[in-house]
Amino acid sequence: MKIKFRLNGKMVTDEVVADTPLLEYLRSKGCYSVKRGCETSNCGLCTVLMDGKPVLSCTTLAVRADGKEILTLEGLQKEAEEFGGFLADQGADQCGFCNPGFIMNVIAMTKELEDPTEEEIKEYLAGNLCRCTGYQGHLRAIQAYLEAKQGGIL
Amino acid sequence: MFSFQQYVLAESLEQAYELNQKKNNVILGGTGWLKLGKKSYGTAIDLSGLGLDQIIETEEEFSIGCMVTLRQIELHKGLNDTFGNACKEAVRHIVGVQFRNLVTVGGSLFGRFGFSDVLTCFLAMDSYVELVGKGVVSLEEFAKMPYDRDVLVRLIVKKDGRKVSYQSFRNQSTDFPVIAVCAAELQNGKKIASVGARPARAVLCSVENEDWTKELTFGSNMRASAEYREFLAKILLQKAWEELA
Ligand SMILES: Cc1cc2nc3c(=O)[nH]c(=O)nc-3n(C[C@H](O)[C@H](O)[C@H](O)COP(=O)(O)OP(=O)(O)OC[C@H]3O[C@@H](n4cnc5c(N)ncnc54)[C@H](O)[C@@H]3O)c2cc1C
Ligand code: FES
Ligand code: FES
Numbered sequence: 001m002k003i004k005f006r007l008n009g010k011m012v013t014d015e016v017v018a019d020t021p022l023l024e025y026l027r028s029k030g031c032y033s034v035k036r037g038c039e040t041s042n043c044g045l046c047t048v049l050m051d052g053k054p055v056l057s058c059t060t061l062a063v064r065a066d067g068k069e070i071l072t073l074e075g076l077q078k079e080a081e082e083f084g085g086f087l088a089d090q091g092a093d094q095c096g097f098c099n100p101g102f103i104m105n106v107i108a109m110t111k112e113l114e115d116p117t118e119e120e121i122k123e124y125l126a127g128n129l130c131r132c133t134g135y136q137g138h139l140r141a142i143q144a145y146l147e148a149k150q151g152g153i154l
Numbered sequence: 155m156f157s158f159q160q161y162v163l164a165e166s167l168e169q170a171y172e173l174n175q176k177k178n179n180v181i182l183g184g185t186g187w188l189k190l191g192k193k194s195y196g197t198a199i200d201l202s203g204l205g206l207d208q209i210i211e212t213e214e215e216f217s218i219g220c221m222v223t224l225r226q227i228e229l230h231k232g233l234n235d236t237f238g239n240a241c242k243e244a245v246r247h248i249v250g251v252q253f254r255n256l257v258t259v260g261g262s263l264f265g266r267f268g269f270s271d272v273l274t275c276f277l278a279m280d281s282y283v284e285l286v287g288k289g290v291v292s293l294e295e296f297a298k299m300p301y302d303r304d305v306l307v308r309l310i311v312k313k314d315g316r317k318v319s320y321q322s323f324r325n326q327s328t329d330f331p332v333i334a335v336c337a338a339e340l341q342n343g344k345k346i347a348s349v350g351a352r353p354a355r356a357v358l359c360s361v362e363n364e365d366w367t368k369e370l371t372f373g374s375n376m377r378a379s380a381e382y383r384e385f386l387a388k389i390l391l392q393k394a395w396e397e398l399a
Binding site (some may be wrong): 001017018021040041042044047050053054055056058059060061064100107108123124125126127128 | 155161182184185198252255291
């Protein structure tokens with residue numbers, strides 16, 4: 001199957017085996033931030049943006065990227081660094097394995113929701129699992145990040 | 155992960171239907187459920203190119219294409235204003251935003267899953283599905299039909315003025331529901347409810363009598379016992395009427 005899409009800003013034309021999951025395909029293109037953390041669509045670690053919307057790359061097929069724009073953490077370095085700083089300030093990460101998918105979904109959330117409440121933040125991120133922490137540091141980091149954005153500091 | 159030999163982006167519904175008559179072929183929805191399987195198929199049929207990813211609202215009804223995602227349902231203002239946020243309430247606990255951005259109304263209804271929030275929700279509304287082969291059938295009838303090789307084109311939900319409230323109980327957020335109840339009060343005052351995740355395909359029932367749950371069968375599994383489910387169903391119905399009062 002021939003596909004043509006935009007990956008982190010660059011046009012890609014490629015031949016893919018039609019039943020390849022988007023996750024494995026993106027890794028084969030060098031996007032190693034995209035990881036598999038489960039087999040059941042539950043962990044959120046494989047999150048990428050497809051036409052601006054967060055989706056599970058483990059659950060969709062590479063052919064479904066045809067004609068679309070895909071962003072992975074590799075293409076969002078500026079945003080990732082910005083928010084990463086807030087995570088570090090809170091000491092939120094432990095092993096850090098959940099981090100790439102989590103950051104991707106936080107970026108998606110800040111694009112989609114305006115001034116979300118704590119409940120709205122929790123609901124938006126319910127599909128991102130972390131096995132080490134109790135999510136409290138993550139939540140504080142998000143709140144500080146959103147405040148900084150609103151205050152025009154970022 | 156499921157696999158297949160060939161991929162066809164369908165150019166028409168007729169082509170999709172014809173291809174789907176072969177037992178080894180498969181229609182692709184959002185692939186959320188298919189992905190969990192390990193089956194190997196011949197041809198995968200993609201309906202993405204047929205413009206069926208839209209919710210069209212008119213004076214009388216909503217026409218919801220089979221490729222509309224659960225997230226679109228969750229965010230659609232018209233649908234949620236008309237039915238008191240019941241649709242949003244039905245889908246918002248399903249896995250996560252990233253998952254709901256992929257999985258479809260078509261796959262959710264065609265699957266007629268015993269845990270389905272989506273089927274339970276729309277069953278309590280005046281809903282119909284359009285199938286390529288069988289034409290338009292009521293969702294109530296479709297929910298009882300055996301699996302066949304038809305193609306679901308769209309869901310039609312009539313605006314008949316009923317008031318609807320969706321309630322579910324989960325052991326843990328984002329898990330499958332232990333029980334789900336969607337209650338509706340029709341314009342003539344009649345009260346009905348659909349009950350899903352019993353765990354069995356959702357059914358529609360009259361709830362005029364005190365012991366309305368006696369008509370239904372409840373089952374036990376790792377999430378809850380039949381007795382607990384029946385108990386919760388009554389509570390959820392009560393909560394629904396309180397919400398609608
Ligand atoms: C981990 C997990 C948790 C879930 N939790 C919940 C939950 O709590 N509540 C809930 O309600 N649901 C839940 N679901 C189900 C989910 O919401 C979807 O209903 C499910 O993934 C099917 O939708 P899909 O678009 O992914 O369909 P697919 O997986 O693509 O297809 C499912 C089936 O339908 C067929 N099909 C798809 N579209 C059509 C069509 N237009 N015409 C004919 N046949 C078609 C396919 O061939 C396949 O047999 C869960 C699913 C998973 C994987
Ligand atoms: S790998 Fe776990 S949700 Fe995609
Ligand atoms: S920090 Fe270890 S999984 Fe989240």
